[in-house]
Structures are given as structure tokens and as C-alpha cells.
Amino acid sequence: MTTSTPGKTTAVEPVFSVEGLWKVFGPKAERIPGDPELGALNAAELRARTGCTAAVRDVSFEVGKGEVFVVMGLSGSGKSTLVRCLTRLIEPTAGTIAIDGEDVRAMDATRLRELRRHRASMVFQHFGLLPHRSVLDNVAYGLEIQGVAKDERRKRAQEVVAKVGLEGMEQRRPGQLSGGQQQRVGLARALAVDPEVLLFDEPFSALDPLIRRDMQEEVIRLHREEGRTMVFITHDLNEALRLGDRIALMRDGRVVQLGTPEEIVGSPADDYVREFVRDVPREQVMTVRTAMRPADADEAERGPAIAPEATVSEAIEAVARSGFPVRVMDDGRCLGVVDHERLLGVVAGTYTKTAAGTESKTAAGTESKTAAGTESKTAAGTGSKEVV
Numbered sequence: 018m019t020t021s022t023p024g025k026t027t028a029v030e031p032v033f034s035v036e037g038l039w040k041v042f043g044p045k046a047e048r049i050p051g052d053p054e055l056g057a058l059n060a061a062e063l064r065a066r067t068g069c070t071a072a073v074r075d076v077s078f079e080v081g082k083g084e085v086f087v088v089m090g091l092s093g094s095g096k097s098t099l100v101r102c103l104t105r106l107i108e109p110t111a112g113t114i115a116i117d118g119e120d121v122r123a124m125d126a127t128r129l130r131e132l133r134r135h136r137a138s139m140v141f142q143h144f145g146l147l148p149h150r151s152v153l154d155n156v157a158y159g160l161e162i163q164g165v166a167k168d169e170r171r172k173r174a175q176e177v178v179a180k181v182g183l184e185g186m187e188q189r190r191p192g193q194l195s196g197g198q199q200q201r202v203g204l205a206r207a208l209a210v211d212p213e214v215l216l217f218d219e220p221f222s223a224l225d226p227l228i229r230r231d232m233q234e235e236v237i238r239l240h241r242e243e244g245r246t247m248v249f250i251t252h253d254l255n256e257a258l259r260l261g262d263r264i265a266l267m268r269d270g271r272v273v274q275l276g277t278p279e280e281i282v283g284s285p286a287d288d289y290v291r292e293f294v295r296d297v298p299r300e301q302v303m304t305v306r307t308a309m310r311p312a313d314a315d316e317a318e319r320g321p322a323i324a325p326e327a328t329v330s331e332a333i334e335a336v337a338r339s340g341f342p343v344r345v346m347d348d349g350r351c352l353g354v355v356d357h358e359r360l361l362g363v364v365a366g367t368y369t370k371t372a373a374g375t376e377s378k379t380a381a382g383t384e385s386k387t388a389a390g391t392e393s394k395t396a397a398g399t400g401s402k403e404v405v
């Protein structure tokens with residue numbers, strides 16, 4: 018049983034392609050995905066009837082090259098299981114997984130090892146550092162496993178240590194570092210093997226808020242500088258919005274919505290998502306590309322200009338300063354304008370997007386624009402967004 022997930026494909030070349038993925042724990046797990054009746058039961062009913070837990074249920078998505086793909090959801094929603102299935106650290110029950118078009122489920126042990134060591138490195142919450150080794154040797158560890166010669170691996174480890182801001186600490190043991198520094202070592206170790214994809218499993222959830230923010234900045238910086246593909250698990254909405262090009266929001270093993278932060282905040286797929294994003298300041302997530310209206314003839318020629326990716330919050334500042342509607346300009350072309358009415362509509366929540374792609378009026382009489390009518394961010398090159 019495979020249902021289509023809106024927004025599951027990327028505009029760029031996919032690194033991972035996942036289709037109809039299931040992971041069921043428990044006796045005779047393999048009968049659940051093929052049985053629509055059992056597959057439709059909620060978690061408690063399924064456990065009562067079969068003794069099984071469906072941790073991942075019929076999930077489909079693509080991760081684009083250069084994308085930061087966030088898997089978000091409450092504890093127990095299936096995030097870790099889903100991401101571990103990507104490299105078969107957990108064996109899927111049904112569905113297909115491909116990396117660069119290669120069937121992951123068909124890989125033999127050697128190929129799988131190669132996948133985990135070279136192509137998709139994991140960064141864990143509990144660092145997994147070797148306590149008796151120095152920072153440098155911990156970072157070089159992945160290269161050692163790969164059989165890289167000592168001089169070469171030390172040289173590469175040194176470069177990565179500098180990249181994550183640990184210069185001068187090369188000879189310390191993990192126990193002599195703070196939590197944030199230890200996580201930098203974990204990150205450096207994953208980076209040292211130069212993987213195509215970095216998989217992060219709640220890497221920062223044990224860190225205190227300020228250090229956590231530092232590490233998020235680090236990920237944003239690394240992504241900007243290197244454009245590396247990242248899959249990032251978090252249960253923290255703010256972290257998801259800060260880091261994600263797209264977010265898959267999970268509930269009870271299913272992806273309930275997959276979209277850009279703007280789509281998730283601006284057009285929640287259901288009441289669950291709406292409740293989840295209720296307190297997010299919309300003006301910091303929504304862009305003027307979504308909020309704009311067509312320009313009248315004279316409006317296209319004057320007034321302050323702003324890029325389509327600018328947030329509504331930035332546009333409010335520009336409108337307040339100039340007193341005029343702001344022109345949304347792309348390559349010298351005026352795409353539309355945002356005026357105070359539009360901007361207030363976003364802040365007040367009367368201007369929302371729906372799924373179908375047409376403009377409609379809300380109850381309050383404010384026009385609202387829909388998802389397909391707006392351009393969603395593509396994976397590559399958008400970098401990460403600074404929000405909330």
C-alpha cells in the first residue's frame with residue numbers, strides 16, 4: 018500500500034529516493050505492510066491485534082543533492098528508525114531505498130559497509146568518541162578504518178579539526194572537552210571521511226541552549242561552504258525551521274507533511290501540524306514571494322526593492338521606513354509588491370496558503386495564496402534560513 022506524499026520529490030537530483038518504506042517491529046512483521054486492514058490500524062490497535070509496532074509506515078520522499086532534509090516529530094514518532102533504515106542499520110520491512118539510483122536493499126555486506134563508511138556518515142547524540150584517544154585520533158578514526166595511511170589521515174584530520182573550530186585541542190582526550198566541543202569532534206569525525214551525505218540523529222539535544230545554537234550555526238556554515246547533503250533528525254521545531262530546506266513532519270510512523278518551512282508554517286496539512294506550528298512567528302518564516310500581490314502600473318517603477326527570499330519581517334521594516342509598498346525584485350524584474358495590508362495579513366494569520374494552488378478569500382475577507390502558486394525553495398543553493 019503506497020500513498021503519494023505531496024512535496025516528496027525534489028527539484029534537483031536526488032541522493033536518497035525512498036518509496037513505500039515500512040519498518041514493523043514484532044512477530045510476523047512482514048504481513049503488516051501488505052495488509053490494508055492491519056496497516057490502517059492505529060498504533061494501540063495494531064499492537065493489541067498483532068503484537069507489532071509499525072515504527073515507519075508507508076513513507077516516501079527524496080533527499081536532493083545539497084539539501085538539508087529535516088525529519089521532525091515527537092518522541093516515538095519514528096524518526097530514528099526511518100533514518101537508520103536509509104543505510105540499513107535497521108532492516109526495513111518493505112519498500113525501496115536508493116542512493117544515487119543504487120538499490121540499498123540489494124546491497125551485500127561489503128557494499129553496505131562501503132556505504133556507511135564512505136558515502137553516508139552518521140553523527141549521534143552521544144558522540145560515540147573513544148575515551149582514550151586524542152581529539153586528532155578520534156577524528157582520524159574513520160580514515161583508519163578505511164585503511165588510509167597514517168600521515169595522510171593525520172593531515173586530513175588536522176584540516177577537519179580546524180574546520181570545526183577545535184584547533185589547539187588536538188591532543189586533548191574527549192573527557193577534557195565540554196559537551197559542545199565533544200559534539201564538534203563527532204562532527205569532525207563524520208566529515209573526515211568526506212561523505213556524500215551526513216546523517217544527524219538528534220546531535221544537539223543534549224547540549225545547553227547557547228552551545229546548541231553555536232552548533233546549529235556550525236552546521237549552517239558548513240552547509241553554506243560545502244553544500245553537503247544532510248539528513249537531520251530533531252524533535253525541536255525551531256531547530257527544524259532554522260536548518261531545514263525541507264522538513265518531513267512525522268506522527269505515529271507516517272509523514273504527515275513534507276515541505277519547506279514556509280509551506281509547513283504557512284499551510285499546515287492538518288490540525289495536528291497546525292497545532293505544532295501554532296506559536297511560530299509566521300513573519301520570520303514566510304517570504305515576500307508568498308505574500309506579494311501583482312503590482313499596479315506605477316507601483317512597479319518606484320518604492321523600495323527587496324529579494325523574493327526576504328522574509329515578511331524584513332519587508333515590514335522596509336515598508337515602515339519608506340511608507341510605500343515594497344517591490345519584490347528578481348533579476349531587475351518586478352514580480353509583485355507587498356503592502357501593509359498583505360504584511361499584516363501574514364502576521365495576523367488571515368493570509369494563509371492552501372494546498373491547491375489558487376488564490377482564495379479567507380473568512381476575514383483577506384486574499385490567501387496557495388502552495389502550488391508559489392515557488393517552493395529548491396534544495397540546492399538556498400543555504401539555510403535564519404528564522405526564529
Ligand SMILES: Nc1ncnc2c1ncn2[C@@H]1O[C@H](COP(=O)(O)OP(=O)(O)OP(=O)(O)O)[C@@H](O)[C@H]1O
Pocket residue numbers: 042043070071072090091092093094095096097098099252
Ligand atoms: N527495536 C525495537 N523493537 C520494538 N519497537 C521499537 C524498536 N525500536 C523502536 N521501536 C518503536 O518504534 C517507534 C518509533 O521509535 P523511534 O526510536 O524511531 O522514534 P523517534 O521518533 O526516533 O523517538 P525519539 O525522539 O524518542 O528518539 C516507537 O514506538 C518505539 O517504541
